[in-house]
Amino acid sequence: MNHPNIQNLAVTIDAAARDAVAIDQFTEQQRLTVDDAYEIQAASIALRQARGEKIVGMKMGLTSRAKMAQVGVDSVTWGRLSDAMLVTDGGSICMNNFVHPRAEPEIAFLMGAPLSGRVTPVEAMAAVAGVAPAVEIIDSRFQNFKFALADVIADNSSSSGFVVGSWSAPGTDLSNLAMTLLRNGRAEQIGSSAAILGNPVRSLVEAARMIAESGGRIEPGWIVLAGAATAAIALAEGDSIKVTVESLGSASFSVD
Ligand code: OOG
Ligand code: MG
Secondary structure, three states, X not given: OOOOOHHHHXXXXXXXXXXOOOEOXXXXXXXXOHHHHHHHHHHHHHHHHHXXXXXXXXXXXXXXXXXXXXXXXXXXXXXXXXXXXXXXXXXXXXXXXXXXXXXXXXXXXXXXXXXOOOOOHHHHHHOEEEEEEEEEEEOOOEHHHOOOHHHHHHXXXXXXXXXXXXXXXXXXXXXXXXXXXXXXXXXXXXXXXXXXXXXXXXXXXXXXXXXXXXXXXXXXXXXXXXXXXXXXXEOOOOOEEEEEEOOOEEEEEEEO
């Protein structure tokens, strides 16, 4: 048996993210299982934590058809969010810190109670303290934004940054809210929250199940991103990006 060197691959993907330099796909060089890939992700995030970053939540990936089609991977994945990835609403990012960043429209949950394992949508919502419009900034560390399932999992599901708008109390029916991604005032992606597993709450249910498989749990105070409702758009210097979610408001940032 050829065992992948988890720690070496974690160091490689961590350096690629830190230096914003694209690398070759891992799976072109070796076989990696999904379990291997989550181990690499955990080890690479541990390197960030050793540098002082704090885990503030998790992101779900590939929870909509539009996203699966865009990247050619059709399994739901997850990744970790750290405090260093948080971009202030109305703030800016610097293009130099990214390889080839993209933005996508999301919904964020603020957790008021822990959540883990098999839960119903009602139980999941009962653990939610707030909901907000969000933008995720994804930036695959692999060349040409091209990857197989194990690659993207090892790469923290491409997560690179996130912007969260104002929190609302969790009373709103999230099943079919209009979502728009605007660049410089023009709508470039239009969709519905229904695209996210039929209802973003199902993404939270999946998040609880998947993190439990890794022996963890969603912590109170965490932010959980449910996954994009539409395809992502490639960012360029000078872009002003805004996501609006019906009834919830907006989140925005600009690219320097
Ligand atoms: C993978 C991450 C997908 C989402 O919201 O579906 C994701 C990628 O597109 O690079 O974050
Ligand atoms: Mg996303």
